Amino acid sequence: MNDDMRTYSHDETLVKLRRMQIIQGAAKVFVEKGYDRTNMREMAAACNMSIGALYHYVGSKEDILYLFINDGLSRLSEVVEGFSSRLGDISPTEALREFIKMYYRLIDDGQNLCLFTYQETKGLDSNARRRVLDAAARDVAACEKLLRWGVEAGEFKIDNPTVVAHNIIVLGHMWAIRRWFLRKRCTLEEYIREQTESILKAILVDTRAAAGSRKDTERHPSVGVK
Amino acid sequence: MNDDMRTYSHDETLVKLRRMQIIQGAAKVFVEKGYDRTNMREMAAACNMSIGALYHYVGSKEDILYLFINDGLSRLSEVVEGFSSRLGDISPTEALREFIKMYYRLIDDGQNLCLFTYQETKGLDSNARRRVLDAAARDVAACEKLLRWGVEAGEFKIDNPTVVAHNIIVLGHMWAIRRWFLRKRCTLEEYIREQTESILKAILVDTRAAAGSRKDTERHPSVGVK
Amino acid sequence: MNDDMRTYSHDETLVKLRRMQIIQGAAKVFVEKGYDRTNMREMAAACNMSIGALYHYVGSKEDILYLFINDGLSRLSEVVEGFSSRLGDISPTEALREFIKMYYRLIDDGQNLCLFTYQETKGLDSNARRRVLDAAARDVAACEKLLRWGVEAGEFKIDNPTVVAHNIIVLGHMWAIRRWFLRKRCTLEEYIREQTESILKAILVDTRAAAGSRKDTERHPSVGVK
Amino acid sequence: MNDDMRTYSHDETLVKLRRMQIIQGAAKVFVEKGYDRTNMREMAAACNMSIGALYHYVGSKEDILYLFINDGLSRLSEVVEGFSSRLGDISPTEALREFIKMYYRLIDDGQNLCLFTYQETKGLDSNARRRVLDAAARDVAACEKLLRWGVEAGEFKIDNPTVVAHNIIVLGHMWAIRRWFLRKRCTLEEYIREQTESILKAILVDTRAAAGSRKDTERHPSVGVK
DNA sequence: CATGAATGAGGTTTCATTCAT
């Protein structure tokens, strides 16, 4: 996976441990100052490591960028891809509601990473960028699968499920990217509700279903941070 | 507006001319390499100016960033804000259709700028960033006005017009930001049609209206800037 | 020739001037401390330039190494190749005497460079190294030409002129390389006389000729560079 | 001798063993990359030791340089100095032939070391350098002894035996130093023959002796080390 | 007004050496 990243250590456990440490340090400084404006001195301090130690576990500054972005996207994809298996016996409509709620809350949890990814993916070399974009595409694919299931089940009517799935995903991202705008206008849960209803109205065959199950919107306790 | 930007020239016309020249040069290099990775030598070359001349008309590298982003957003806002005055006597639904078509085409024309703005706004100091974000908010406001008009006219039913307007705007941006994903899936006109129908389905009081006027998709000539 | 070396200046005269300055600075520090042990701060100081200025006229530290070595070898080759044209109407034997005298004095003038070249050529990348070695081979070729002329004229008898020419050249170099040994044992002029007689004895058809013209050792003015 | 080199071990046999191991490792990496461009990680790997172990038996990187060069020169001097005792009852001329043959073959065996010594002796501190140069001078002295014997025996006529001895030795070295030139022009045995005849022609009282014994060039088996 | 040479602080990265285990 990232076996091609330089390290001077042969102790895989240690390498994993230290890279985690680096990712956490990177989260602090990258997100605050941006990739190019963060220097390795600050990076090292944020990781509670010496500069030398940093370079034992990582080949370059860009490697840290990749480590950081990839880690975040992997976590996200992991949850997203595990989503359907956690669904009980519910309808596509309900599943989609749950999916949106889950995804948007995940984004809210990792707001900074999401924003950072939109800003700094360009800094990666083309291989790394490809992997990052692939990971991003997987979220859309997971959502699209759900939509197609709903179409087959006769609950949804959708011309282009890819675009709709893409909308669902990126409107989630926007909660992080445009928080300077949205935070002043609504809460996360309101945002989730608005978007869910908008989307359902646009795709439901029987529009009454949308309003029908609205009652349970608040049934689940919030998992939002802060 | 930008009277606080340093210049050694007292000839306002010349200042304006040179700054245009700089903005056009910046467009080439900033978009290709990103702000931090572009140096002033490349900048000067792209502007067909000497480095010294650059600093006659601009106080710092960051000034150029601001000039570039602000110019793009101004052009956009200008068109957006002039939109309603160019409307003839048409219904809110038709107006919204036109708005989306116009806005998305504008974004398509200035794809690079849009992407760049998402990536580099962070690099601005807080004053400049505020102005950029305000300009961005104006687009949403213009769209929101349209929506509220439709609600008052009884054509739309919308819980939170701000969020819907925001959706319309950012889904336009996504055409530029996520072109690596979307370009492979659909053309601009398809994207416009999909999004327009989705949005209308979600907000139209009388759903039948949505499909009804699709015929005129290509009637209006492009209003895209350059 | 070295048109592929990076510079940020477009003023060729200035580039040439500054590169000369750099070569002279390099001569001081490289020769004293060796290439790898000289840092760019010392280099800049020795050149009476700032580090930044250095990098205006040169792309890297290694470029300076090449500039320095190449300059020295060019000067040498220039004199060596111009040698035959400066010869009057003299015999091959006399010409060889003159050649050796000239070449060894040139080496003596540029002792440090000669030593340095033996030590640091390895540090060059393969292209630069090739050019340096080619320049070095030209000296041998010039000497070999002289020998073959003597053979044709019936004055010399030589099995393998290349090897003999090579001997003449490298024994000259040894005056610089092994000065720690030779300086204590003889003067340059003694060294020249010894080597000249040795060589002539080994190649002259009529051995009496060797001793015959020894008297004029000091007749020709030095052709040493600088 | 090298009692002043730091070690943390008190087991002299082990120290000797490990230092041999280090010398062999050094041979691989130093010769390939040069002293300054070899780092201690590579050094340790080449020695099949850990970095820590290295520093148990050696005080610094420079110590290894000294160990390596000194070992090579000692081996050489050892053979050279033992040379006369291995001579049977032969003439000075024959002895010189044998000496040259032996010495040049030794150089050929240890080409890389010879080249390396010319390049990196400067890196040693002055004490170590002195010892290295002394060892190098011993070769010349041994050869000179041979020459003086020939002079006394009336076979050679030599003005300055030191310089001639020096020539013999350094022309041997040149086989290693300038192999990029010589290898393309002749084989080792040809080189030996050419140089031997040249030298003899220059010093033999009775020139006919030179050609006379050429027939036995291949009679003695190699005495090369390793 | 226009130029671009010059500056030097600060960027990323390397590496000899130490020392806790």
Next chain:
DNA sequence: TATGAATGAAACCTCATTCAT
């Protein structure tokens, strides 16, 4: 005895900005 993780000074190089011309 043996290990290799950790250190941080110092290496090379870049670049926004100034200012003499």
